[in-house]
Amino acid sequence: MSLLTVRDLTVEFTGPxxxxxxxxxxSFTVDEGRTLGIVGESGSGKSVTSLxxxxxxxxxRVTGSIDVAGxxxxxAGREEIRALRGxxxxxxxxxxxxxxxxxxxxxxxxxxxxxxxxxxxxxxxxKHAVQLLADVxxxxxxxxxxxxxxxxxxxxxxRVMIAMALACEPxxxxxxxxTTALDVTVQAQILELIATIQRERxxxxxxxxxxxxxxxxVADDVLVMYAGRAVERADVDALFAExxxxxxxxxxxxxxxxxxxxxxxxxxxxxxxSPLTPAAGCPFHxxxxxxxxxCETVRPDLEGTSHQAACHLTATKKVTP
Amino acid sequence: xxxxxxxxxAGVAGVLLVICAVTFVIFFVFPADPALQACGKSCTSERxxxxxxxxxxxxxxxxxxxxxxxxxFAGRTYGTGPLAVQCHFPCLGFSYQNNMPVWDxxxxxxxxxxxxxxxxxxxxxxxxxxxxxVSALRKDxxxxxxxxxxxxxxxxxxxxxxAMALTVLVxxxxxxxxxxxxxxxxxxxxxxxxxxxLPWVALALLYAAMYARLSRASMxxxxxxxxxxxxxxxxxxERTVVTKxxxxxxxxxxxxxxxxxxGALLGGAIITESVFGLPGLGRLTIxxxxxxxxxxxxxxxxxxxxxxxFANLLVDLFYAVLDPQVRYQ
Numbered sequence: 243m244s245l246l247t248v249r250d251l252t253v254e255f256t257g258p259x260x261x262x263x264x265x266x267x268x269s270f271t272v273d274e275g276r277t278l279g280i281v282g283e284s285g286s287g288k289s290v291t292s293l294x295x296x297x298x299x300x301x302x303r304v305t306g307s308i309d310v311a312g313x314x315x316x317x318a319g320r321e322e323i324r325a326l327r328g329x330x331x332x333x334x335x336x337x338x339x340x341x342x343x344x345x346x347x348x349x350x351x352x353x354x355x356x357x358x359x360x361x362x363x364x365x366x367x368x369k370h371a372v373q374l375l376a377d378v379x380x381x382x383x384x385x386x387x388x389x390x391x392x393x394x395x396x397x398x399x400x401r402v403m404i405a406m407a408l409a410c411e412p413x414x415x416x417x418x419x420x421t422t423a424l425d426v427t428v429q430a431q432i433l434e435l436i437a438t439i440q441r442e443r444x445x446x447x448x449x450x451x452x453x454x455x456x457x458x459x460v461a462d463d464v465l466v467m468y469a470g471r472a473v474e475r476a477d478v479d480a481l482f483a484e485x486x487x488x489x490x491x492x493x494x495x496x497x498x499x500x501x502x503x504x505x506x507x508x509x510x511x512x513x514x515x516s517p518l519t520p521a522a523g524c525p526f527h528x529x530x531x532x533x534x535x536x537c538e539t540v541r542p543d544l545e546g547t548s549h550q551a552a553c554h555l556t557a558t559k560k561v562t563p
Numbered sequence: 564x565x566x567x568x569x570x571x572x573a574g575v576a577g578v579l580l581v582i583c584a585v586t587f588v589i590f591f592v593f594p595a596d597p598a599l600q601a602c603g604k605s606c607t608s609e610r611x612x613x614x615x616x617x618x619x620x621x622x623x624x625x626x627x628x629x630x631x632x633x634x635x636f637a638g639r640t641y642g643t644g645p646l647a648v649q650c651h652f653p654c655l656g657f658s659y660q661n662n663m664p665v666w667d668x669x670x671x672x673x674x675x676x677x678x679x680x681x682x683x684x685x686x687x688x689x690x691x692x693x694x695x696x697v698s699a700l701r702k703d704x705x706x707x708x709x710x711x712x713x714x715x716x717x718x719x720x721x722x723x724x725x726a727m728a729l730t731v732l733v734x735x736x737x738x739x740x741x742x743x744x745x746x747x748x749x750x751x752x753x754x755x756x757x758x759x760x761l762p763w764v765a766l767a768l769l770y771a772a773m774y775a776r777l778s779r780a781s782m783x784x785x786x787x788x789x790x791x792x793x794x795x796x797x798x799x800x801e802r803t804v805v806t807k808x809x810x811x812x813x814x815x816x817x818x819x820x821x822x823x824x825x826g827a828l829l830g831g832a833i834i835t836e837s838v839f840g841l842p843g844l845g846r847l848t849i850x851x852x853x854x855x856x857x858x859x860x861x862x863x864x865x866x867x868x869x870x871x872x873f874a875n876l877l878v879d880l881f882y883a884v885l886d887p888q889v890r891y892q
Contacts, residue, residue, distance in 0.1 A: 354799070
C-alpha cells in the first residue's frame with residue numbers, strides 16, 4: 243500500500259526575475275517499507291520536492307497533491323501539517339552540524355519532538371532519547387546525550403539527526419543528501435545504518451541524492467529527475483541494467499567503474515537548464531546526444547508500466563538501450 | 564571555568580592598571596597646577612611650595628604614581644599637622660576644590676547615573692529588541708520597512724535635540740511631568756520615575772534604534788539557519804521555533820553590545836545629564852573639567868574604565884553560559 247502519493251506536484255517560486263518552476267508536474271508513490279531514491283543534479287527539483295512533502299515551503303506556490311498516509315499536505319492548515327511533521331514524516335538533512343541547534347544538548351533536541359507529539363514527560367523523553375542514541379550506534383549514549391553538537395564528529399552528528407528523526411516512530415523518513423557532507427568511509431556507515439533502520443522498523447524511505455552510488459546501495463526503486471520533471475522510474479536493478487532515458491545513461495556514463503575496461507569518463511555535455519527559461523519540448527533535448535525533431539517541440543511523458551521513461555526515442559523504440 | 568575566570572580577572576586588573584597609568588600621565592602633563600588652584604587668589608610662593616609638598620607634588624613622578632596606587636587600597640593622608648586631610652580607602656585622590664575625597668564625591672553622584680542608565684537600558688532593550696524581532700519575522704513587509712525607517716530617524720536625532728524636544732512637548736506644553744531633577748528611589752519611588760522618565764526615553768530612543776537594527780539583522784540570519792528548518796520539521800509550533808530556537812541564538816550577539824553600552828553609560832551620560840540638569844557622574848565630569856579639578860576627572864575616568872572592563876567580563880562569562888561552543892576555550 244502506498245504511504246506517500248505525489249500527484250502532479252508543481253512548485254513555483256516568484257522572484258524579481260520572474261517565476262521559476264522548480265518542480266513541474268511530478269508524480270510518484272512510495273510504498274510502506276520501501277526505499278525510493280530520487281536522483282538528479284543540482285536544481286533538478288529533488289530537494290524542493292522533499293521540502294514540499296514536509297510543507298516547509300514558505301514563499302512557494304505549491305499545486306497538485308501530496309498524500310501522506312491519508313492526509314493531504316497541499317493546502318492543508320498549519321496545525322494539520324504540524325501534526326504530520328516529525329510524527330508521521332521525519333527528515334534528515336545534508337549538513338548535520340548546521341542542522342542541529344548549537345546551543346542545546348543533543349539529548350534535549352531528540353527528546354523535544356517526543357514531548358511535543360506524545361506528551362511524554364521530560365524524564366521519559368530523555369530516557370527514550372538515550373535509547374535512540376544507542377540504537378543509532380552512539381557509544382556511551384547516556385553520557386553523550388548531555389553533549390552539544392559541536393562535540394560530535396560529522397558521522398556521529400548525522401547519527402544524532404537520525405535518532406532525532408526516529409523519536410516519534412515516523413512512517414516515512416526523508417533523507418535529503420544525508421551523506422554528502424561526510425567522509426567516504428563514514429558515508430558507507432550512515433547508509434548502512436539507514437538501511438538497517440529501514441529494515442527493522444519497516445519505514446518507508448525517500449532518499450534524495452545526486453549520487454547514483456548511494457541509490458545503488460539503499461534504494462528499491464529509483465526516480466530520476468531532470469529540470470523539475472521525472473524522466474525515468476524503475477526498480478534499482480532494472481535502472482542500472484537497462485537505463486532507458488538518455489539522461490540516465492549520461493549519468494551512468496559519467497561514473498567511474500571498477501570493473502570492465504578502464505576508459506575515460508563521459509560527462510554530459512552542456513549545462514543544466516535555468517528554471518526561469520525552460521526549454522520547449524523535452525527539457526533535456528539541448529543536451530541530448532540522440533535527439534530527434536519531435537524532442538524540440540513535444541514534451542514527453544513517462545511511458546511504460548514497471549519501467550517508465552519520458553523519452554520519445556524509447557517510446558518509438560528507435561534506440562536500443 | 565574557574566581558571567578562566569581567574570585569568571580574566573587578572574586581565575581586568577591589568578587593563579585598569581594601564582588606564583590608571585595613562586590617566587596619571589595625562590594628569591601630570593596637564594598644564595594647570597592643582598596646588599595653584601587650591602592656593603587661591605592671595606597666593607604666596609611659600610604657601611604654594613607648602614601646598615606642593617602637602618599634595619606630594621614635589622616627589623618624583625613614579626613615587627607619586629605608587630603613592631596613588633597604594634592610596635587606592637590603603638587610603639592615605641595628604642599633608643601633615645593641622646592642614647592634613649584624610650583620604651580613606653579606596654582613595655582615588657582628594658578634591659581640594661570640594662574639600663572632599665574624590666571617592667565620596669563620586670559616590671554622591673553615582674545613584675543618579677545608575678538610575679538613569681538602568682532605567683534607559685531596560686526601555687531600550689525591551690523596545691529595541693521587540694521592534695527588531697518583529698521586523699525580522701515580518702521581513703520585507705510594510706511593517707518592517709516602516710519600523711526600520713523609524714529606527715533610522717530615531718538614531719539620527721542627536722540626544723540634545725530629543726531631550727529638549729521632549730522637555731518642551733511634555734513639560735512646557737503638555738504640563739504632564741515636572742522638570743527633571745533627581746529624587747532618590749528610596750524616598751519617593753513614584754517621584755523617581757516621574758523625574759527620570761524623560762531622560763530615560765531620550766537615551767532609550769537613541770540606543771533602541773541601534774538595538775532594533777542589530778537584533779533584526781541577527782534574527783533574520785538565525786531564522787534562515789538549517790537548525791530552524793530542523794525545528795520546524797519536528798512539527799514545533801512557530802511560536803516555539805521563534806522563541807526557543809530562534810531567540811536563543813539570535814539574541815546572543817545583542818547581549819555583548821548591551822553589556823558594553825551599559826558599562827559605558829554607568830561612567831556617566833554626559834550630554835543627557837547636562838541637558839536635563841541631573842547631578843550624575845557625567846555632570847560631575849563636565850564641572851570638574853571646567854574647574855580643572857583634575858583628581859575628580861581622573862577618578863571618574865578610572866571608574867568608567869572599571870565599569871566598562873567589568874561589564875565586558877560579565878558579558879563574556881554570560882556568553883559562555885549561553886553558547887556552549889565558547890566554553891573552555
